[in-house]
Amino acid sequence: MKTKSILTEARQIERAVTLIKLGARLQVLESETDLSYERLLRLYKEVAGKSPSKGQLPFSTDWFMTWQPNIHASLFLNTHEYLNKVAELEEIDTVIKAYQLYLEQTQAQNLEPLLSITRAWRLVKFVDNGMLTMTKCSKCAGSFVTHPHEIAKHFVCGLCNPPARAGKGKASGSLQLH
Ligand SMILES: [Zn+2]
Numbered sequence: 383m384k385t386k387s388i389l390t391e392a393r394q395i396e397r398a399v400t401l402i403k404l405g406a407r408l409q410v411l412e413s414e415t416d417l418s419y420e421r422l423l424r425l426y427k428e429v430a431g432k433s434p435s436k437g438q439l440p441f442s443t444d445w446f447m448t449w450q451p452n453i454h455a456s457l458f459l460n461t462h463e464y465l466n467k468v469a470e471l472e473e474i475d476t477v478i479k480a481y482q483l484y485l486e487q488t489q490a491q492n493l494e495p496l497l498s499i500t501r502a503w504r505l506v507k508f509v510d511n512g513m514l515t516m517t518k519c520s521k522c523a524g525s526f527v528t529h530p531h532e533i534a535k536h537f538v539c540g541l542c543n544p545p546a547r548a549g550k551g552k553a554s555g556s557l558q559l560h
Contacts, residue, residue, distance in 0.1 A: 391417075398422060399429055400478055404499040408434040414474040414503075439500065443513055446505060446527050449540045454497040455505055456526040456539075458484040459516060462506060463525075477503050 394415045401411055411422045426434050446455045462480035471479060481502045488495040508514040517528040519539035526539045
């Protein structure tokens with residue numbers, strides 16, 4: 383486990399602003415900065431120009447298992463894992479950087495970024511606590527988000543085996559995950 387270094391307040395505000403600009407929910411900011419709720423609320427309204435959405439984060443692991451979201455989540459997580467290995471960043475900064483790269487990749491392919499920063503953040507938490515993992519596709523050898531009990535020998539990813547209803551659209555462009 384990485385120790386949380388003591389950040390200056392300015393650095394915390396900068397981090398919060400970056401997350402708000404990327405569309406993060408308030409819960410992410412509360413979890414990843416030491417700024418007070420009131421402070422974050424003010425900051426959110428200032429930067430986003432609106433009040434944050436209320437209520438619980440509705441996400442379960444199910445969303446990540448559906449076809450297109452799984453491809454997007456896998457694209458993000460591959461980048462995240464790579465940065466984790468090569469860059470000495472704090473956990474949340476790795477999420478931010480990987481998400482910015484994910485946005486660049488989808489933009490370059492003319493794809494709508496299906497994965498929100500809040501979901502990306504949740505995904506990393508799910509992987510950290512063992513609820514999700516990555517498994518190599520037995521056909522293309524790309525690494526994809528799966529449940530931990532997936533049997534690698536038989537696993538075929540959503541790019542190699544798209545659902546019948548997917549048709550010939552450029553749903554996933556030419557994304558490569560290996
Ligand atoms: Zn595959």
